Amino acid sequence: MNSYTSAPDSLQAKVGNASGHIDQLLNSNPNLWRGCDMAGQGSHGHSTGFSQLDSILPGKGWPQKGLMEVISPQWGMGELQLLLPLMRSVIDSGKWILWISPPHSVYAPALVQAGIDTNQILVVKMDASCKDALWSMEKAFQTENCGLVLAWQNWLPGTVLRRLQLAADTGNTLGVIFKQNECKHSPSPTRLQIKESSLQKDHFSTAEVTVLKARGNFRPLSTNIDLYSHQLA
Secondary structure (H helix, E strand, C coil), X not given: CHHHHXXXXXXXXXXXXXXXXXXXXXXXXXXXXXXXXXXXXXXXXXXXXXXXXXXXXXXHCXXXXXXXEEECCCCCCCHHHHHHHHHHHHHHCCXXXXXXXXXXXXXXXXXXXXXXXXXXXXXXXXCCCHHHHXXXXXXXXXXXXXXXXXXXXXXXXXXXXHHHHHXXXXXXXXXXXXXXXXXXXXXXXXXXXXXXXEEECCEEEEEEEEEEECCCCCCCEEEEEEHHHHCCX
């Protein structure tokens, strides 16, 4: 009788241990996830610095690697402010950031004021050919000391995006592509959209950020955030 009554407790303990190991793997490895997982689950993401945005992203933050698209109808609507905490984190880790074809001149004093060492930023100017820009991105993904690639590229075909996604995954680096046009069939695993929410002193004080696509998200999720809580200058 005792053997029969003790077996369920032993089995329950084994199941509990297995479940704990599975949860640990799911929380630590972004390549493993449940189909029923929703936003704000897990802890494998890199915090955005904005708690409201973390709460609607799988892994509670930016992906650690791969390709991400940030879509806004025009440049200068807060795309850099949105990524400022991430840029600081990359710089603090001793790695450098590559900027590809930024639409405006990089204003070094503002970056320094924001706590970013401009000696750890490399810039490929806007007049570079698309071929040179893409070559620079791929090489950066393959370089261990590169922690982040930011690129302003409106028209990239799916085949090129898949190639960049593979390079970013292989190089364990995050690449962000800023676009003005939404492509619903883009192969990029993460897509966000920024829309102005309110205007203050000639700049956007808050913005509506929508997660259009992310692993674990089955519908778009939006939040309003104060972009200038991490103001560039």
